[in-house]
Amino acid sequence: MIDVQGSGSDERLRRIEAVTDAALSQLDVKDLLAELVDRVGEVLGVDTAAILLLDLHAQQLVATATKGLKDEVREGSRTPVGRGFAGRVAREKQPVLVENVTAADDSALFDRGVRSLLGVPMFAGGELIGVLHVGCLRPHRFTSDDVQLLQLAADRASLARRTRASGLDRSAALALQRSLLPTHLPDAPGVDMAARYVPGHDAGVGGDWYDVFTLPSGWLGVVIGDVSGHGLQSAVVMGRLRSALRAYALVCDDPASALTLLDRKIHHFETGNLATVLYAMISPDRAIIRVSLAGHLQPVLAAPGHPADTLTIPVDLPLGIGPRQPARRCTEVAFPSDAVLICYTDGLVERRGEIIDVGIDRLCAAVEPGPAEEVCARVMSTLAGEQATDDIALLAIHSATRRIP
Incomplete structure (x- = not known):
């Protein structure tokens, strides 16, 4: 007899480990984010994934790592907060699910053929720093487990981003003080x-x-x-x-x-x-x-x-x-x-x-x-x-x- 409950728990654990793997810490921030979107795409079985980081002064989301969206969401492209699907997640600062995407939700993703979307905000110190979203080319019903897993991945990306920002602040402060x-x-x-x-x-x-x-x-x-x-x-x-x-x-x-x-x-x-x-x-x-x-x-x-x-x-x-x-x-x-x-x-x-x-x-x-x-x-x-x-x-x-x- 197959232990269905046990198999489900094992699979859930495998999915969690895939996005919280300690080995990710050995990568620099850019490679880590790229690896995260690949792993998220694999464990959730989605066709697209993207991490967009917030440029606070411009109030724009900057595409930093993508999977399956090289033409539609190019690395470095910018989206104003509040516009498109990623902008909506940033504005609402909570998970957003869209099972039947329309052009009104996000024209670029709709034209790409994306039909279902799930996005979660990224936070550091209680402040929004970005958005992680995934999509499917066919209508798909995301589960609460999917939301939790994507939020785990977002938290992992936020930690890497915060660590890098802390390092940059430290370097800038040292350079400033040495000059003074x-x-x-x-x-x-x-x-x-x-x-x-x-x-x-x-x-x-x-x-x-x-x-x-x-x-x-x-x-x-x-x-x-x-x-x-x-x-x-x-x-x-x-x-x-x-x-x-x-x-x-x-x-x-x-x-x-x-x-x-x-x-x-x-x-x-x-x-x-x-x-x-x-x-x-x-x-x-x-x-x-x-x-x-x-x-x-x-x-x-x-x-x-x-x-x-x-x-x-x-x-x-x-x-x-x-x-x-x-x-x-x-x-x-x-x-x-x-x-x-x-x-x-x-x-x-x-x-x-x-x-x-x-x-x-x-x-x-x-x-x-x-x-x-x-x-x-x-x-x-x-x-x-x-x-x-x-x-x-x-x-x-x-x-x-x-x-x-």
Whole structure:
């Protein structure tokens, strides 16, 4: 006796395995989608199959992989959302079955001879990213199992697409950040400098940055900042803030004024983003530092004959909090000869389960006056030996000018 129920279960399992096979993960996205439409066509016994991915900005579906539709749905051809069968699936965002296709449903597919269609939407993170549909050249009644199987295939394609998009975002973010973080700090008389950046996230990129530039007046601009979040979006915002602050530095005589303008810029053009920023200006003779802090940690100064300690500088609100804030403050401090200034982001000193003051004390204990590169290396080996859980940016500026008392 044949076990009909068992045979049906085995066949269902075989069909599911065909579209969820782990071996598909070894293919690149384009080959995977092409293989998926072939397998879907085989297991469902249909004549046509197509995957169309959504171009969000154009609101068009782009044919990416097809089977049995090379002339009617060419790879790269576009269909507006809402038009034709695929456009209807995208608009309704749910499975659509048409047992008797007419020209009104989709003229291109009807002219091809397709008489029955089944389509399902593709989602990633709850957002529509495409459509997968199959068709038969003869009238066909698709079952609920067919719908579930096609949705499984669509989910598999969505996962591949999301993985590729994540990889592209990561590559774009890394390229952007590499273009914005200085590969070499500028040569400036009277100081030597060193910096470090360590990503603390899987994306390998975040919103931390540092910058050093010489102003026309001879003052040296020093910036370190932290945009909230990680990944491409934070890197993009970071790039905008870096460029804007450089522009404001050219027209402002003190750091507080520049940060005030930057705060207005964030509130107006970057609503919803927050950032902490330290902006300092070092005088042409390298004897004075003017500093303004927008929610950022106080820098550390180590001078000969004195233990390293944080500078007593008032901390104003972070950037992006809102339009009405107290006036930002600028503090002027001495920069002794052979002293070293340490600017950093919170990833260097924050540790889970301990207050941040402990980390700052640890940093101060690791800082001694000396060449910037040696100071940076010592700080990183002492405080960043373990896997970072947040981005770390570190900037050391050593006053190499020998001044007569």
